[in-house]
Amino acid sequence: MDLIERYLAAVRRNLPADKATDVTAELREDLLSRIEEREEALGRTLEKEELSALIKDSGHPLVVASRYKPRQTLIGPETYPFFIFTLRLVLLVVAVIIIVSAFAAVAFGGADPLESAARAIGQLAMYSLVNGGAVTLGFALLDRNDFAARHVRSWTPDALPDIGDKRPGKWEGPLEVAMTIAFLLWWTGVISLPFPPGGNDFRIEAAPVWQQLYWPILFLALARLVHNVIQWLRPRWKTVRMILGAATAIGALAMLPVLYAAGEWARVVPMGMPADAATALQDSLNLALRIAIIAVGVIWSLGCLGELWRLARATRERFA
């Protein structure tokens, strides 16, 4: 009998408090009935091993108790596809940010490649766990609020994109959104780079032109975020998307000459490094950035022409 009470106590510990007494009383009654039946069939009382086997048949206390809980899963099958999609996306963005930062630290900051790789691996493990945990927790809460069922109910086939539309890849849309959010968080100082730009004896600072362009860049990034979200989630809102696309492309192009005219985009602050070496490093860094700005200008100009052409074609088709 001691074994039965120990088993029931183990089940009871894992039951919802409001049901515990009732459920254990019922389980006790069932166990006693089964023991009676077995003893009647054998014509004797059960040995300890036989009683143990009979109790074992009832199931592990944790499993038995879990069946009385209102929820059997952390994230239900309806929410799971949304959860796994978001988890993959978040982990992808984390990996991209850490790997790009590690490369940048080696390429521009003079960091030791092996040390950077080791640090990146450590950060990948830590940030993946933290972000994975946060996403899991978020979706567990959403699942309790019937999120997936509501989303699936409100979904309509009319919102699907046209077959003829140029569709971004499966990851392109969400990745753009995630990267823009990551950029905005960094730009507004909410998060900082895992690797501070610089080396052991110097650090790299942004030139004053970036402070002058703080608000225009913030505004453009926000507009681009809206554009990317629409492209990803509301592909049928073509006109809004194209207007935003063209406006952000023109805005970025208009900002580029101001940026280029500054002539200086990064400053190398020596921290033990000889001053002439710091000046030489700053000059080559700014030369690289000058080339990058020109390249970006060419790419953005082509992109802007593309956006304007698409907008013009869509307007013509609408009024044709």
Next chain:
Amino acid sequence: MPIEDDLFDKLRIELRRGALSLGVLLALREERYGYTLRQVLEAGGLPIEEGALYPLLRRLETQGLLTSEWREEGRNKRFYRLSDDGERVLAQLLSEWDAISRSIVRLSEGNQ
């Protein structure tokens, strides 16, 4: 276990899941407590583990399909029986069961 057996077991469990609720509702047209209910189901060809039966009884009671009361009968036992709502739902489920059964028969005959 060969893959075919494993697959068959999974499909069989899926198939039986709904049938068990129906079997429990049918058996509880007459008042019974858990242990005797399990015996009736087993004798009727629908054996069910106690670990699955009692949570199912709770769920059906929460849904308003069963009523229960504790009564002294040798020992203190919880007796269940079908509620009025349970009677109505059972009638609908039986009709659905018949429809499914007829459809399966038709489909299997069509394939011969």
